[in-house]
Amino acid sequence: MKKLRVGEAAAQTGWSARMLRYLERTALVEPCRGSGGYRLYGLHELNQLRSLRELRRRFGVELSELAFAARLRREPPLRAAVDTWLAGSDAPAARAAMPAWVEWEQRKHERLIAA
């Protein structure tokens, strides 16, 4: 299983090398690095890249939207808050269940904007 450098990975997935670097910055597809600092794309990353193109083509999804979906998955309190809001805020019981996760994530967000 040979790993590809950025140019070859680009050629084989239909992205530009530039975009591969951008996708790394947005944390959507993160290759590992060789000893010289070169990005190395394995099968896993190549599959991610190809299916990411499909997602965009078929559904018109933006990269930033995918990034948000990833964030939803990494931050369960955010996920809970969003789900609650989407559920309509017409469910009075759901509203009462909020305060638990609220403050814990509040502190996390404050740390983020402080940095």
Add this chain to the structure above:
Amino acid sequence: MKKLRVGEAAAQTGWSARMLRYLERTALVEPCRGSGGYRLYGLHELNQLRSLRELRRRFGVELSELAFAARLRREPPLRAAVDTWLAGSDAPAARAAMPAWVEWEQRKHERLIAA
């Protein structure tokens, strides 16, 4: 339960009237309309507006991100595709399960961009 017009609803929720109209265009908070065409905000909408502000303040969520989360909920095939992608594309079984919903949503997307 009196319904409020846009100015009053704005005053009571901390948004500007301008933003209330924008939120309607993005389909995040959709008031009903009176016979004269005026927007009318009931308790339900006021709660949505207030908690939406909280969501943004606490988690730094963008409106477009919320809108995407709503879309995920309205379009199960999209949801499935995104979940599959996020799951890593390292699960070979998941990949094989794709083709079913793929073409059905493909046509839907084509109709959307044709419009």
Add this chain to the structure above:
DNA sequence: CCAACCTTACCACGACTATGTCAATGTTGC
């Protein structure tokens, strides 16, 4: 009927997204 509110439709503007290109420099393989 008139003031105070609303409607839609525009223009503007800074910030960010998604992309490209270019420059200066470092790594690899033969």
Add this chain to the structure above:
DNA sequence: GCAACATTGACATAGTCGTGGTAAGGTTGG
């Protein structure tokens, strides 16, 4: 050691988001 690749960083640009304003006109309530 040299050609062909890679690295980061900068600048550019079209498009969208979030927000404000203004203008021309419609609705409401006393």
